[in-house]
Amino acid sequence: MTDLEKATRRVHEFRQREREILDVALTLFLDQGEDRVTVEMIADKVGIGKGTIYKHFETKNEIYVLLMLRYEEELADIFERIQESDDKETLAREYFRFRISDPKRYQLFDRLEQKVIKEHAVPELIEKLHRIRDANFVHLRRIIEARIEEGNLEDVPPIYHICTAWALAHGAAALMESPFYQRLIEDKDDFVDFLIDIGIRMGNRGQRGK
Amino acid sequence: MTDLEKATRRVHEFRQREREILDVALTLFLDQGEDRVTVEMIADKVGIGKGTIYKHFETKNEIYVLLMLRYEEELADIFERIQESDDKETLAREYFRFRISDPKRYQLFDRLEQKVIKEHAVPELIEKLHRIRDANFVHLRRIIEARIEEGNLEDVPPIYHICTAWALAHGAAALMESPFYQRLIEDKDDFVDFLIDIGIRMGNRGQRGK
Amino acid sequence: MTDLEKATRRVHEFRQREREILDVALTLFLDQGEDRVTVEMIADKVGIGKGTIYKHFETKNEIYVLLMLRYEEELADIFERIQESDDKETLAREYFRFRISDPKRYQLFDRLEQKVIKEHAVPELIEKLHRIRDANFVHLRRIIEARIEEGNLEDVPPIYHICTAWALAHGAAALMESPFYQRLIEDKDDFVDFLIDIGIRMGNRGQRGK
Amino acid sequence: MTDLEKATRRVHEFRQREREILDVALTLFLDQGEDRVTVEMIADKVGIGKGTIYKHFETKNEIYVLLMLRYEEELADIFERIQESDDKETLAREYFRFRISDPKRYQLFDRLEQKVIKEHAVPELIEKLHRIRDANFVHLRRIIEARIEEGNLEDVPPIYHICTAWALAHGAAALMESPFYQRLIEDKDDFVDFLIDIGIRMGNRGQRGK
DNA sequence: TATGAATGAGGCTTCATTCAT
DNA sequence: AATGAATGAAGCCTCATTCAT
Numbered sequence: 001m002t003d004l005e006k007a008t009r010r011v012h013e014f015r016q017r018e019r020e021i022l023d024v025a026l027t028l029f030l031d032q033g034e035d036r037v038t039v040e041m042i043a044d045k046v047g048i049g050k051g052t053i054y055k056h057f058e059t060k061n062e063i064y065v066l067l068m069l070r071y072e073e074e075l076a077d078i079f080e081r082i083q084e085s086d087d088k089e090t091l092a093r094e095y096f097r098f099r100i101s102d103p104k105r106y107q108l109f110d111r112l113e114q115k116v117i118k119e120h121a122v123p124e125l126i127e128k129l130h131r132i133r134d135a136n137f138v139h140l141r142r143i144i145e146a147r148i149e150e151g152n153l154e155d156v157p158p159i160y161h162i163c164t165a166w167a168l169a170h171g172a173a174a175l176m177e178s179p180f181y182q183r184l185i186e187d188k189d190d191f192v193d194f195l196i197d198i199g200i201r202m203g204n205r206g207q208r209g210k
Numbered sequence: 211m212t213d214l215e216k217a218t219r220r221v222h223e224f225r226q227r228e229r230e231i232l233d234v235a236l237t238l239f240l241d242q243g244e245d246r247v248t249v250e251m252i253a254d255k256v257g258i259g260k261g262t263i264y265k266h267f268e269t270k271n272e273i274y275v276l277l278m279l280r281y282e283e284e285l286a287d288i289f290e291r292i293q294e295s296d297d298k299e300t301l302a303r304e305y306f307r308f309r310i311s312d313p314k315r316y317q318l319f320d321r322l323e324q325k326v327i328k329e330h331a332v333p334e335l336i337e338k339l340h341r342i343r344d345a346n347f348v349h350l351r352r353i354i355e356a357r358i359e360e361g362n363l364e365d366v367p368p369i370y371h372i373c374t375a376w377a378l379a380h381g382a383a384a385l386m387e388s389p390f391y392q393r394l395i396e397d398k399d400d401f402v403d404f405l406i407d408i409g410i411r412m413g414n415r416g417q418r419g420k
Numbered sequence: 421m422t423d424l425e426k427a428t429r430r431v432h433e434f435r436q437r438e439r440e441i442l443d444v445a446l447t448l449f450l451d452q453g454e455d456r457v458t459v460e461m462i463a464d465k466v467g468i469g470k471g472t473i474y475k476h477f478e479t480k481n482e483i484y485v486l487l488m489l490r491y492e493e494e495l496a497d498i499f500e501r502i503q504e505s506d507d508k509e510t511l512a513r514e515y516f517r518f519r520i521s522d523p524k525r526y527q528l529f530d531r532l533e534q535k536v537i538k539e540h541a542v543p544e545l546i547e548k549l550h551r552i553r554d555a556n557f558v559h560l561r562r563i564i565e566a567r568i569e570e571g572n573l574e575d576v577p578p579i580y581h582i583c584t585a586w587a588l589a590h591g592a593a594a595l596m597e598s599p600f601y602q603r604l605i606e607d608k609d610d611f612v613d614f615l616i617d618i619g620i621r622m623g624n625r626g627q628r629g630k
Numbered sequence: 631m632t633d634l635e636k637a638t639r640r641v642h643e644f645r646q647r648e649r650e651i652l653d654v655a656l657t658l659f660l661d662q663g664e665d666r667v668t669v670e671m672i673a674d675k676v677g678i679g680k681g682t683i684y685k686h687f688e689t690k691n692e693i694y695v696l697l698m699l700r701y702e703e704e705l706a707d708i709f710e711r712i713q714e715s716d717d718k719e720t721l722a723r724e725y726f727r728f729r730i731s732d733p734k735r736y737q738l739f740d741r742l743e744q745k746v747i748k749e750h751a752v753p754e755l756i757e758k759l760h761r762i763r764d765a766n767f768v769h770l771r772r773i774i775e776a777r778i779e780e781g782n783l784e785d786v787p788p789i790y791h792i793c794t795a796w797a798l799a800h801g802a803a804a805l806m807e808s809p810f811y812q813r814l815i816e817d818k819d820d821f822v823d824f825l826i827d828i829g830i831r832m833g834n835r836g837q838r839g840k
Numbered sequence: 841t842a843t844g845a846a847t848g849a850g851g852c853t854t855c856a857t858t859c860a861t
Numbered sequence: 862a863a864t865g866a867a868t869g870a871a872g873c874c875t876c877a878t879t880c881a882t
Contacts, residue, residue: 014862033328038855040865049864051859060856110384111321118243137394159394160404163385167405168374171381174320175373184347184369194370195377202412216882224845248872259847264874453748458876460844469843471880480877530804531741538663557814579814580824583805587825588794591801594740595793604767604789614790615797622832636861644866668851679868684853 018056021046022070025063030104034064034112061121064112065129071109072132074098079139092143096169096196103173110170137162153204168199228266231256232280235273240314244274244322271331274322275339281319282342284308289349302353306379306406313383320380347372363414378409438476441466442490445483450524454484454532481541484532485549491529492552494518499559512563516589516616523593530590557582573624588619648686651676652700655693660734664694664742691751694742695759701739702762704728709769722773726799726826733803740800767792783834798829 024045028037039060043050057063078094099106116126144158153161172195175181185191234255238247249270253260267273288304309316326336354368363371382405385391395401444465448457459480463470477483498514519526537546564578573581592615596602605611654675658667669690673680687693708724729736747756774788783791802825806812815821 033325035325036328039857040855043865050857050866051864052862054857055862107324111324114317114321115243115245118246156404157396160401163391163395163401164378164405164408166391167381167385168378169381170384171377171379174380174384175377181373181376185373186367191370191373194366195374198374198412202408220845220882227845249874250872260874261848261876262846265845268874270873453745455745456748459878460876463844470845470878471843472841474878475841527744531744534737534741534807535663535665538666576824577816580821583815583821584798584825584828587801587805588798589801590804591797591799594800594804595797605793606787611790611793614786615794618794618832622828640861640866647866669853670851680852681854681869682867684855685866688853690852 014056017046017048021048021053021056022063022067026067026105029067029108034108059121061116061119062125064116065122065125068109068113069125069129069132071105072129072136076132076136079136092165092200093196095140095165096172096199099169100172100176100192100196103176106170106173107177164202165199168195168202172199224266227256227258231258231263231266232273232277236277236315236318239277239318244318244325269331271326271329272335274326275332275335278319278323279335279339279342281315282339282346286342286346289346302375302410303406305350306375306382306409309379310382310386310402310405313386316380316383317387350375374412375409378405378412382409434476437466437468441468441473441476442483442487446487446525449487449528454528479541481536481539482545484536485542485545488529488533489545489549489552491525492549492556496552496556499556512585512620513616515560515585516592516619519589520592520596520612520616523596526590526593527597560585584622585619588615588622592619644686647676647678651678651683651686652693652697656697656735656738659697659738664738664745689751691746691749692755694746695752695755698739698743699755699759699762701735702759702766706762706766709766722795722830723826725770725795726802726829729799730802730806730822730825733806736800736803737807770795794832795829798825798832802829 021042025037025042028042028045039053040050042063043053057066075095075098078098082090082094113126113129116122140162141158144153144161147153148155148158231252235247235252238252238255249263250260252273253263263273267276285305285308288308292300292304323336323339326332350372351368354363354371357363358365358368382402441462445457445462448461448465459473460470462483463473477486495515495518498518502510502514533546533549536542560582561578564573564581567573568575568578592612651672655667655672658672658675669683670680672693673683683693687696705725705728708728743756743759746752770792771788774783774791777783778785778788
């Protein structure tokens with residue numbers, strides 16, 4: 001094996017470990033709440049020393065943001081893959097399903113973002129996060145605009161439709177987790193179908209009062 | 211002044227101070243985030259000693275929940291006042307407006323509830339909180355049922371409509387706060403009208419695909 | 421009723437309340453440990469205000485010492501009553517029985533005395549406590565001396581016999597409370613008889629190695 | 631130096647520091663009373679940070695119990711070393727001397743055990759403490775049984791003799807510390823000899839009233 | 841005289857981060 | 862590069878005592 005190969009492999013292993021740390025951190029955060037999870041717990045579960053974590057990430061806040069970035073990139077992938085699809089509804093449906101499917105994770109990220117922003121921590125990463133979201137937005141906006149042009153969606157600024165969808169998805173994620181509301185819904189699958197249906201049609205033309 | 215009057219006044223002043231503490235706490239929590247606000251900061255701003263806070267509330271968690279209770283009781287008042295109204299839509303509209311009007315507060319409470327529940331703290335108060343919510347629910351449900359009977363709303367379990375509305379309101383509250391989405395909406399009032407309109411009609415009969 | 425009578429009665433009620441406070445304090449201390457019992461708890465159980473306690477006693481430490489004084493005075497009463505008795509052994513036996521009979525109380529006082537002395541609190545009361553003990557000592561010493569003269573007890577300084585008896589009684593009190601040792605003794609009454617017997621005879625002449 | 635050696639040395643140093651902390655804690659507890667000694671004071675005297683203490687011990691209570699464990703293990707060592715000795719009295723004499731020799735320490739532990747048990751803290755360590763005591767007991771019991779068989783000790787359950795000895799030793803330890811009794815004994819050594827002698831013979835056959 | 845709200849010093853504990861090895 | 866012992870700021874909470882009414 002050449003030195004180059006060795007170096008390459010080392011870099012690869014380093015990245016691999018990074019991913020592993022993030023995976024473990026996410027699991028623990030979801031399980032116990034980010035406040036109860038210490039850096040040491042993460043290190044222990046990965047099987048490395050606490051100091052090693054700090055070779056990969058500057059602060060705990062950085063871990064938070066990197067997890068959010070991963071999430072947003074997954075979302076970007078979905079957009080990418082579906083882009084070409086002719087089905088005008090699939091995108092919206094996928095978007096909702098992805099966002100609602102793992103509400104705990106989404107809620108976690110929501111909390112984390114608020115916390116990190118409040119502390120003005122890792123501003124460059126936050127910047128990057130917002131850039132990716134912007135990009136994802138562009139995709140959404142294009143779809144919306146097309147559907148408005150076709151006369152399917154009410155002709156308001158596209159951002160209105162997007163934000164409304166975002167709000168419903170966000171609220172739905174919270175709903176799923178709420179122990180209070182949870183116990184009042186018997187057939188969860190049926191309800192989710194109902195909700196998604198509403199989400200998809202709620203901005204349709206002719207749906208609001210004339 | 212009789213002894214009784216004195217005692218009554220003292221009780222009144224005690225309650226007054228309690229309210230004052232809660233007001234200050236809420237302001238600080240909204241302003242700086244509950245984690246950054248220490249009990250001492252609250253005491254300082256009220257102009258009392260740290261220990262005095264603990265004459266009124268057992269723990270910081272109790273302050274959290276009492277704030278949430280106040281919120282939910284305000285909501286109950288709204289329901290009470292509107293109850294008799296004939297206007298089938300007013301209730302829903304008021305509900306949305308109240309919930310969306312102060313999103314920061316709502317988000318705060320959402321975070322607090324999750325935190326308190328995770329720590330299994332002050333379970334009796336949490337219990338009480340949920341009881342009040344249950345009561346508020348009953349009002350909502352009655353309206354929904356009436357509108358379904360009139361044939362205005364799609365005939366699914368009323369809870370579906372309620373939860374969907376809850377989700378949209380919750381998501382809307384979050385949306386308003388999101389620094390990211392915020393900067394993309396120019397005419398906020400117009401958008402809120404759009405959103406509330408959607409909220410009110412989204413479960414209307416005949417709106418979903420046949 | 422004359423003013424004098426009124427005043428007398430008031431004084432009497434005041435003393436009565438004082439006794440009541442001490443009774444309640446003792447009960448609570450024995451039950452929950454002096455550290456866990458707050459002045460407020462005592463006031464609540466007596467049914468008076470916290471401030472009232474401080475009309476009767478300067479500090480919590482004073483309550484401690486007054487309880488110890490009561491104990492030592494009870495002991496003095498025993499000595500008084502038995503004084504005239506001819507039975508040379510009764511006194512010693514009574515002494516042991518009294519001391520051992522309520523080990524929890526004795527242990528409490530032991531702890532309290534150490535605490536108060538360590539803090540150099542209420543030195544006059546501590547002084548008084550020691551004076552009463554001295555007086556009780558005199559009684560004990562007289563008996564011991566008489567028995568030595570009769571040739572029943574080994575002829576060492578009387579204080580030796582007294583201290584040894586004190587030590588055994590003290591240790592016995594601790595023993596009774598020890599959860600560890602407690603479970604190893606089946607017939608407690610039988611053991612106490614054995615112990616008292618040993619206590620009474622342990623300094624008898626001719627019992628030590630020649 | 632190999633990595634293994636390094637690791638070994640590091641472990642050794644860690645244990646060493648642990649011992650150091652316990653030593654300092656004991657000194658301070660004996661000197662000023664456990665309640666007046668804060669964790670910070672211990673850290674300061676050892677010359678380390680407050681947080682470091684918590685790398686070694688979970689709570690202040692754990693420090694308490696570990697000190698007690700050390701004491702009980704020293705006792706076990708004494709038993710171990712003397713085990714083979716033929717001298718039937720040496721064990722008892724050693725036991726008494728050890729227990730009485732450092733009364734302040736013994737009293738401290740007694741207080742600590744009561745406190746820790748009352749708070750239901752570190753139950754596993756308390757469990758372990760009791761196990762060691764049980765083991766020490768077995769040694770004592772064997773000796774006692776042998777002496778009963780030889781006809782030297784009164785034939786009552788061996789536990790009676792043990793508990794009586796325990797009580798006397800415990801009481802003697804308290805006695806030595808009592809500022810009150812202390813000033814009445816002039817020749818302390820002579821008295822201790824007397825006491826130990828009594829301790830050793832007090833259960834001898836034929837000593838109780840026929 | 842009785843009250844009880846107010847006080848604030850002081851204790852224990854947590855944990856993100858640093859740095860010498 | 863990896864480690865993990867050390868750090869110390871910071872937070873929550875307790876409670877004996879005071880004092881104005």
